[in-house]
Amino acid sequence: MSKLKLYGISGSRAIRSLWMAEELGLDYEHVKINFAEESKTPDYLAVNPNGRIPAINDDGLILWESLAINLYLAKKEGGNLAPHGLDEDALATQWSMWVLTECEKPLLTILLRHPAVAMEEPNEALTTAAREELDRPFKVLDAFLEKREFLLGRFTVADLNVASVLMWLDMIEMDISAYPNIRRWLTTCTSRPALATAQDK
Numbered sequence: 001m002s003k004l005k006l007y008g009i010s011g012s013r014a015i016r017s018l019w020m021a022e023e024l025g026l027d028y029e030h031v032k033i034n035f036a037e038e039s040k041t042p043d044y045l046a047v048n049p050n051g052r053i054p055a056i057n058d059d060g061l062i063l064w065e066s067l068a069i070n071l072y073l074a075k076k077e078g079g080n081l082a083p084h085g086l087d088e089d090a091l092a093t094q095w096s097m098w099v100l101t102e103c104e105k106p107l108l109t110i111l112l113r114h115p116a117v118a119m120e121e122p123n124e125a126l127t128t129a130a131r132e133e134l135d136r137p138f139k140v141l142d143a144f145l146e147k148r149e150f151l152l153g154r155f156t157v158a159d160l161n162v163a164s165v166l167m168w169l170d171m172i173e174m175d176i177s178a179y180p181n182i183r184r185w186l187t188t189c190t191s192r193p194a195l196a197t198a199q200d201k
């Protein structure tokens with residue numbers, strides 16, 4: 001049995017899976033490749049032919065897609081982070097797909113143009129449209145969290161996956177005071193010590 005390998009630097013979407021690995025207290029090898037040339041070498045393309053980070057190799061099981069990795073690791077380890085039963089499993093999958101399809105693209109549109117990242121030219125029209133696009137999913141999540149502390153009642157992979165995408169909100173300094181339940185929940189999730197440990201990796 002070989003040690004879990006987790007590929008990708010923390011200043012990337014790999015933070016999502018590093019956060020999960022730290023929450024679970026896993027013993028893993030962190031292979032710190034970046035998202036530029038290092039993720040385009042033949043050796044790494046044999047791990048993730050998409051040339052993107054993160055990816056894992058868990059004793060021969062190669063997986064890519066950050067949130068799929070997290071669902072796998074949580075379910076493999078079991079315990080309270082994992083979904084309990086089919087209903088929770090379905091809901092964890094639902095929220096993970098929801099955040100990727102409803103929220104990630106507009107958030108990325110803003111993030112890439114934010115002065116802190118500046119990977120794309122500023123474009124006010126595009127970023128305003130992206131902010132407006134986020135209103136619909138944010139209203140859904142805010143209403144869902146109105147009477148709940150966490151998505152499945154306790155902190156699970158569902159929260160980690162959604163928060164690991166929405167934590168870009170803090171990088172882009174977006175005012176989310178119109179969604180107070182998201183603000184409260186996101187602060188609770190991102191204050192977890194395991195995230196701070198992952199960010200230091």
Ligand SMILES: N[C@@H](CCC(=O)N[C@@H](CS)C(=O)NCC(=O)O)C(=O)O
Binds near residue numbers: 014
């Ligand atoms: N949907 C993928 C996206 C991974 C992704 O695009 N990662 C970026 C770094 S944040 C990357 O590797 N980019 C390299 C490239 O696009 O060539 C996931 O969530 O794992």
